[in-house]
Amino acid sequence: MSVISATSVAYSPKRFKRQRRKQAFREFLTRFRNDRLAVAGLVVLLAFTVMALIAPWISPKGGLSAVESIDNPLWAKPSGDYPLGTDHLGRSVAAQFVWGSRVSLFVGLAATVLTVAIGSLVGISAGFLGKWTDAILMRFTDWFLVIPFLPLAIVLAAVLDRSVWNIVLVIGVTSWPGTARLIRAQVLTVKQRLYVDRARALGASRSHVIRRHILPNVAPLILANVTLAVPISILTETTLSFLGLGDPNKVSWGKTLEEAYNAGAITREAWWYYLPAGLGIVAVVLAFTLFGRALEEILDPRLREQGR
Amino acid sequence: MRARFVGSKVAGSLATLLFVLVVNFFLFRVVSDDPTAKLFRGRNLSPEQIQRKRQQFNLDGSKTEQFFAYLTQTLKGNLGDSFLSNRPVTTEIREALWPTIMLVGVSTILSMLIGIVFGIYAGWRRRSAFDVGSTTFSMFTYSVPDFWLGMILLAFLSVKLGWFPTGGFEDAGSTKSGLAALLDQLHHMFLPALTLTLAYIGEYMIVMRSSLLDTINEDYLQLARAKGLRDADVRRHHAVPNALLPVISLSALNFGYILSGAIAVEAIYSWPGIGQATIEAIRGPDFPMLQATFLLLSVSVIVANLLVDLLYGYLDPRVDGR
Amino acid sequence: MSVLELHDLSITYRSERGDVPAVRGVNLTIEPGETVGLAGESGCGKSTIAAAVLRLLPKQTRVEGHVLLDGEDVYAMKPGRLRAVRWTSAAIVFQGALHSLNPVQRVGHQIDEAIMLHSSVSESQARRKSNELLERVGIPAERSRSYPHQLSGGQRQRVLIALALSCGPKLLIADEPTTALDVMVQAQVLELLAELQRDHGLAMLFITHDLSVLTSTCERLAVMYAGRIVEDGPSHDVFGDPIHPYSRGLANAFPTIGDPLSRMNPRGLAGDPPNPANLPTGCPFHPRCDRAIEICSTEDVLLMSASPGRHAACVHVRSGNA
DSSP states (O other), rough: OOOOOOGGGOHHHHHHHHHHHHHHHHHHHHHHHHHHHHHHHHHHHHHHHHHTTTTHHHHGGGGGOOOTTTTTTTTOOOOOSTTTTTOOOSSSSHHHHHHHHHHHHHHHHHHHHHHHHHHHHHHHHHHHOOOHHHHHHHHHHHHHHHHHHHHHHHHHHHHOOOOOOHHHHHHHHHHHHHHHHHHHHHHHHHHHHEEEEHHHHHTTTTTIIIIIHHHHHHHHHHHHHHHHHHHHHHHHHHHHHTOOOSSSSSSHHHHHHHHHHHHHTTTOOOOHHHHHHHHHHHHHHHOOOOOHHHHHHHHHHHHHHHHH | OOHHHHHHHHHHHHHHHHHHHHHHHHHHHOOOOOHHHHTTTTTOOOOHHHHHHHTTTTTTHHHHHOOOOOOOHHHHHHHOOTTTSSSBBBHHHHHHHHHHHHHHHHHHHHHHHHHHHHHHHHHHTSSHHHHHHHHHHHHHHHHHHHHHHHHIIIIIIIITTOOOOOSSSTTTTTTOOHHHHHHHHHHHHHHHHHHHHHHHHHHHHHHHHHHHHHHHTOOOOOOOHHHTOOOOHHIIIIHHHHHHHHHHHHHHHHHHHHHHHHHHHHHHHHOSSSHHHHHHHHTTOHHHHHHHHHHHHHHHHHHHHHHHHHHHHHHHHTTOEE | SSSSEEEEEEEEETTTTTEEEEEEEEEEEEEEEEEEEEEEEEEESSHHHHHHHHTSSSSTOOOEEEEEEETTEEESOOOHHHHBTTTTTEEESSSHHHHHHTTTTTTHHHHHHHHHHHOOOOOOHHHHHHHHHHHHOOOOOGGGGGGGGGGGGHHHHHHHHHHHHHHHHHOEESSTTTTTTTTHHHHHHHHHHHHHHHHHHHHEEEESSSSSHHHHHHHHHEEEEEEEEEHHHHHHHHHHOOOOOHHHHHHTTTTOOOOOHHHHHOOOOSSSOTTTHHHHHHHHSSSOOOOOOOGGOOOOOOOEEEEETTOOHHHHHHHHHH
């Protein structure tokens, strides 16, 4: 336990706050480092992100074009020339894997940002403003929660044009209720704490209270929730693309699986066509889940106490 | 007191249903200005038929009037005709209903039973080999896209080993009936059911385990032990009934997920259910069918939620105002 | 034969952060029909002793010394014998009745369960007996069909008392039975306990941090601090003329009725109870003691006889100027 020395009077409040933040961050790093699975998850995520970013350099885009692959062997097993083999049009599966990761990761992240943005707005408004706003917003949220998300996403995607941004929109619009509920609960917990009342009694404005008291306490939960929401977004994008609702011009892991299935890769036992994309999804989703769970455990004080 | 509880839950469900109907209606109308095109696309209808449809759906009225026409027609059971087959949508749905009920029913029951039982043992013997093993297993199945799992099982158990058919409801051109027909159907259903069950077992296991862990620290378990009950009885009569409550709440939500999962899984296995019908409707696009399947799936989840809410109210005496 | 004998009882909790000695060498004997109070602040180990009597401590806890219930060593019993002995030889009335009762079971059933566990009566006979018990503690028999949350705090506490008596134990351990109750209800519950103790000739171990409660209900009083008994003797003597500085501090914390000055000058104890994982050297009380001398920080004093029937663990007893 640290002891504040008698010379603490020399510390300004700002410096003290910075010191405390630094210490909290250091503690966080130590605890995180101890969770080996979480570290493994982070490493995997970084690896995939790097791969997605350097895609143009490690895999020329021509590999994706059916026209340019016309001379390639069809349904070729993995070999030196084609590390993951070729598909029914002769295109390199490895290229599809590398380029597909870009769309899958991008949509996963963008959709999550949208989900969390909407969810936070609704959750904080409902929790903080209370009474009628809360009642109406929560009724609305419950309705959305009950509607099965995939049929809704399918219908939305079907009536809109097929594009990456529309997929992001669809996922964001169908996934926000869970986040909203969680954040509202946390806001309510914080609101009940006395210091919010005291701040108001001292004359603090609503925005001040939100900024200084509510947000800092809710932010860690939002962060943990974001990390856990990304895998859901990725899985949803994959399913939507597989069902033919994705962007027809862009390669994504879901699209690869759709094409593989439609081309009969299963009956042809062309495992190199449909295994990599699926394994990629599993790896990324698992990594995000492990990382997110560790984050949640460290940041959520309730879970920490119970030492689960 | 109980009546008020039931009443409020039913009222809530009806409100949600109304919301779904509104969303369903406006989604399709909002996107296109000329509903005629969407409703009658690419079909050869006589002018009288077109006129009748226009009247039925009140396409000449305002949006609100159209909505009420839509509402009335829906309640009467007229959901329009399928673009692809020209048959009434309700007929198409009726034919696709039973396979989905079979598949989703069996998968839900299996994943619940196995998931809950595993979750209880994992939580009761925390950190044991069983616990670690089953938690890891659940994390994996959670990360796997359900249809991809289906593809893998198909590739391995059907194409490679030949133990199961690659798809369909029964053997093509089958003339079996009675028990033989049922067995044939079950044989065909094995892989899709296995896929769906595996994909959703994890949810139940994790939530049951977590709920049991919450219960383990409760004081009334200590009292139960102090009375002289065996460990197994403490678990069975005191811990589990309390720990089961959150899981029951979850099952309604999970039902929505399983229904969603069934869509893609039915596609993989060519299982002729509502999911498959939805996929074909997307390809069309067959808007009346899409609208209808969306409505059907939403209603199923609303009803499931209502039943679960009522069940929960019955099981937990603290909730329904008793 | 004594109903309860604790010989050199030491209990150490094992946790990830190390061992925590909760009880250190406690000796206590309770004769049939005797009422003994155990007082001390939270964390001194008194609730641990209550759980230890019926072997309800977590598995990894290290228990040294002996706990003899009716002459039998509780920690040497086979599981079957232990379960038979629980509730029939000794029963516990826990605190916080809302959490000690199973929230989804009717209170009558929870008593029936105990009765049927230890005797071979039918369910209706058990039901009759539990209704009688409820009436005896002042709860109308119809309330046996209630759930715990439907009863008031005082009623729940009475249910726990009825439950504790259901198998005719010789020893009743009351662990803070009146904490969390308001004063009026407290008095009623205490009176009830005293009545039942007289009627059934029960031996009672009354555990609490509230000294005032003990003097009216118990013949003997033992004061615990940091896992040890630091004073024991007849309750009136211990409260009215305490020897150990800690007992003196506890007794003084209560204002004398009728003396306005004592209310103006509360003479409670300074400081906080020690952390069991990190006890001070020598006598654990010395940092808070107003009579501490040099030797107190190095020598740990054990209980010694101060006068016939009274013991205290203080150097001043040895030197004769307690």
